[in-house]
Amino acid sequence: MVRNDRLLIGLLAAAGLAAAAAACLLGSTRLGVGRVLAALVGAAAPGDLIVVWEIRLPRALAALLTGAALGMSGAALQGLLRNPLAEPGVLGVSATASLAATFVIYYGLVQVGAFALPVAAIAGALAATALLTAAAVRVGSVLTLILVGIGLSSFAGAMMALLMNLAPNPFSLADMLNWTLGSVANRSFDDLLLAAPFLAAGFALLLAARRDLSALTLGEEAAAGAGVDLRRARRLVVVGAGLATGAAVATAGAIGFVGIVAPHLVRRLVDHDPARTLVPAALLAGVILVLADIGVRLAPTAAELRLGVVAALIGAPVFIWIAAGRRLGNG
Amino acid sequence: MAELAVDRLCVSLGGRQVVRDASWRLRAGELVALLGANGAGKTTVLRAVLGLTPRAAGEVRVGKDDPVRMSPCARARSIAYLPQVRPLAWPVRVRDVVALGRFAYGATPDRLGAADEEALARAVRACDLERFVERPCTTLSGGELARVHVARALAADAPFLLADEPTAALDPLHQHQVMQLLRAGADAGRGVLVVMHDAALAARIADRLLWMADGRIVADGSPEATLTPARLAEVYGVDAVVRRIERDWLISVTGAAAGIADRQ
Incomplete structure (x- = not known):
């Protein structure tokens, strides 16, 4: 690995830690550095312990992990599809995953077991990524692919609207709204532990595709000639992005655009190599979501802002900016 | 691995026979030009030899093995493939593109072994790209970019090289440069097959001309005998x-x- 990359990854990891620490410090209950540190090592008043260990820390970690999952999935999908606009949110993967999760809530399947929700979200994400990749292979046009993604996204949105329309009571309606808007409020370490194995598997598969993603810069034909097993590369990225995105959605609902913004910001620092984008993009997306979530908590609004709403407000303009800035004939 | 042997190769695409009974040899150290009209099946022949397009019939041998039965990396180490140039997805550096020629040896642009570095330096020198190595490919002209792709194929150090229209859309000087690079690659001991449309240029530089019409090889021989x-x-x-x-x-x-x- 290039020395600059280690430096970049080190800096971003430090930023992640700093952001998580800040998330533990800031909030409606005033806790000084001393009390937070005491709580972190377990030597504090019960009230402080609850605030840090059961509210702020799991919430910050949820934001960090969700961001990392979306950032790395975005970077990998962009590498596979050779387009900087590919992202789980834009391609309808997050929407499909949260639709599947909503189904599980709607039919009360959560009672079957705690694993029902993440498994449903991941199944939804995998179905969407598989459909998209099949479309990508068949038509070979990235524009068509994005249009398929938009269609998928709209369909999932429509189904979600239908479910909300038919919601039996205001409580399940509020529950569903949470999934569509995206939030890391009230997450516990149990929720994170449930998603962790899927996230880890997703990260491992995406990182296993590193070399292939570099070579795909040349285009599929030349990459195949250079020794890339295209089917294996596609499978790794599709299943990896499906697992990671599904786990992210199971944790925080649908949060869009971080998967575009983070890789875009990182890319020129790693010489535009898709492989070297993966880890820095994941870390930066995590930092962005932790910071955005701090903003959400501190914003003096009557109803709490949803993280997904804030992420979209920041990310959508960046998406338009990247899309408008692309040169003609570049896909 | 002194010979790439193709015997009675047939390929069907969408129910149509695109390649019929194509047989030819590519020996170490020779430059062969594959000539034919658009749609004659030239690209399909190359892809079928590599196993990227399924064959309906026929045999291909590199040494004792058929490329279809090799792993993608093992195949890339014996046959380098230079497809028609497509735009790169990202504005990566020239050095990184040439380094991708070492993919089959387990290298990545950010992780090159000593042998990879050496092959990279040799390819860069051969293609006169020293001045460009740190530049993003997007800042290069079409002719310079064509040399970058040839350098990538040479960096693979494979005994055989199949190049699909490497001179397309280039001006005469750059066409000549690219052909000279491929000629030098053959003189260094590779077997090089190049698909092209300029029969006069092919006849001047190639050892042999392979003529294709309607999916068949209709002639195979020296320029004097076949042009x-x-x-x-x-x-x-x-x-x-x-x-x-x-x-x-x-x-x-x-x-x-x-x-x-x-x-x-």
Whole structure:
């Protein structure tokens, strides 16, 4: 690995830690550095312990992990599809995953077991990524692919609207709204532990595709000639992005655009190599979501802002900016 | 691995026979030009040899093995493939593109072993790219970019190289440069097969011409033996005047061959 990359990854990891620490410090209950540190090592008043260990820390970690999952999935999908606009949110993967999760809530399947929700979200994400990749292979046009993604996204949105329309009571309606808007409020370490194995598997598969993603810069034909097993590369990225995105959605609902913004910001620092984008993009997306979530908590609004709403407000303009800035004939 | 042998290769695409009974040899140290009209099946032959397009019938041998039964990396180490140039997805550095030629050896642009570094430096020097190595590919002209891709193929250090129209859309100087690079690659011991459309340039530089029409190999031999007005009529459907001046060839197309004008 290039020395600059280690430096970049080190800096971003430090930023992640700093952001998580800040998330533990800031909030409606005033806790000084001393009390937070005491709580972190377990030597504090019960009230402080609850605030840090059961509210702020799991919430910050949820934001960090969700961001990392979306950032790395975005970077990998962009590498596979050779387009900087590919992202789980834009391609309808997050929407499909949260639709599947909503189904599980709607039919009360959560009672079957705690694993029902993440498994449903991941199944939804995998179905969407598989459909998209099949479309990508068949038509070979990235524009068509994005249009398929938009269609998928709209369909999932429509189904979600239908479910909300038919919601039996205001409580399940509020529950569903949470999934569509995206939030890391009230997450516990149990929720994170449930998603962790899927996230880890997703990260491992995406990182296993590193070399292939570099070579795909040349285009599929030349990459195949250079020794890339295209089917294996596609499978790794599709299943990896499906697992990671599904786990992210199971944790925080649908949060869009971080998967575009983070890789875009990182890319020129790693010489535009898709492989070297993966880890820095994941870390930066995590930092962005932790910071955005701090903003959400501190914003003096009557109803709490949803993280997904804030992420979209920041990310959508960046998406338009990247899309408008692309040169003609570049896909 | 002194020979790439293709025997009675047939390929069908969408129910149509695109390649019929194609047989040819590519030996170490020779440069062979594959000539034929658009749609004659040239690209399909290359892809089927590599196993990227399924074959309906036929055999291919590199040494003792068929590329279809090799792992993608093992195949890439014996046959380098230079497909028609497509735009790169990202504005990566010239050095990183050439380094991707080492993919089959387990290298990535950010992780090169000593042998990879050496092959990279050799390819960069051979293609006269020293000045460009740190530049993003997007800042290069078409001719310079073509040299980058040739360098990538040479960096693979494979005994055979199949190049699909590496001179397409290049001006005469850059066409000449790219062909000289491939000639030098053959002189260094590789077997090089290059698909091209400029028969005069091919005849000047290649050791042998392989003519393809309608999915069949219709002629295989030296320029002197195979480059004739009758061949150009058969392969391209044109009437042409062919003149030889020492090592050089002049070809002037005078019109569509009889029978072709009626058909279109």
